[in-house]
Amino acid sequence: MIAACQTGIARAAIIAFDAEELTASLVERLRTADVAVVALTDDDDARERLRALGVRHLASSAPSVVLADEVAAAVADLESQRTGSLIGSFADTSRALAPQAPSRSEEVEPDGNGIVFAAWGPTGAPGRTTVAVNVAAELAATGSRVLLIDADTYGASVAAFLGLLDESAGIAQACRLADQGVLNAAALERICTKVALDGHALFVLTGVTRADRWAEVRPSALGLVLALARSMFNFIVIDCAFGLEADEELSFDTLAPRRNGATLRCLELADEVYAIGSADSVGVPRLVRALTELDEVVPTLTPRVVFNKVRAASVGRSPERQLREAWERFGPSVPISTFLPADFEAADDALLKGSTLREAAAASPLRQAIASLVDAPIEQRRRGSTRPTSNEMKFSSNGVRLPQ
């Protein structure tokens, strides 16, 4: 059926077996080939799963006129999704699956509208995990419900940062259930590792520690996990990998999973992206190049530029001024948003203890600087405002666009 759909001869596929093999990835593959999907089933569990996957379904005894209407509606859905989304998705095979967050209204707590942050940056360990873990910790310590996701498919390290002896790869489990359409709030909570922080719990989806398991973090499933997480948590913080390049031009099978798909999907779906660079002569040009690539693959995004490990020894006296001047001369037109000081004592201490900066080095300059990153989102939540639309975000976050 997939082969037939990919030849372009079909507009819709009717799946009449028990739909067990219908996963989020398969639905996305079919939709990418412009094929709408309708399933026939009489099984309650299957119906529930299909609803979670956003697939229209009918009883197998449905009269053919009703089926015809349903097929027409599914095709219309697909068309409106196509025209409704401004950009294609670059993560997997086409745009995001546009998940319906199925469980949101039924079984999930009210908070809704969780804000998604992504910590991203070029290769070379600029501090993505340091920022993600500690931003999540600062948010959780205020009593917000926070989910920290390790989506680094090259070098998962959140568990190590938090001193977790965790090999469970929570993200792979969540993605597997989401792909099958059976992920709900209770299951996601169960998969999360809970870390106690100042009397509050930080929920963590640990990463795939064996790099060869990257294919388990499928972009379409990750999109569903995020949609559900938004309905369960106030904040979701994602530790991303660095790579952006889409390798489809090199690969004959354009629908094969792509290693950078998870990162791309996170960046597409995040409300706020921290683009983190090392403040030295290797890190600055890397960040400049990475931002140019980012603008090519997710042009709607305006990241917050964060320079980490800022120190006079690598940049010269008045490092912040020097960096700003160099950035104005050579950098992309996104302004620098934040400087985080080099603070090896605090960073090492936290790593050694397997704990967050607020626990291991509360008074350290690095912790103070990271804590100030989250003042605005916490204030926003206190005022009770809901998640900004991507458009509002774009213009509120220092919204200067990169040159085309």
Ligand SMILES: Nc1ncnc2c1ncn2[C@@H]1O[C@H](COP(=O)(O)OP(=O)(O)O)[C@@H](O)[C@H]1O
């Ligand atoms: N501001 C900082 N000062 C000193 N060391 C830092 C700082 N930020 C990060 N580090 C250290 O740099 C290393 C790489 O950081 P990490 O967050 O793992 O980078 P990434 O996730 O980008 O690969 C870690 O050992 C971390 O403790």
Ligand SMILES: [Mg+2]
């Ligand atoms: Mg990392």
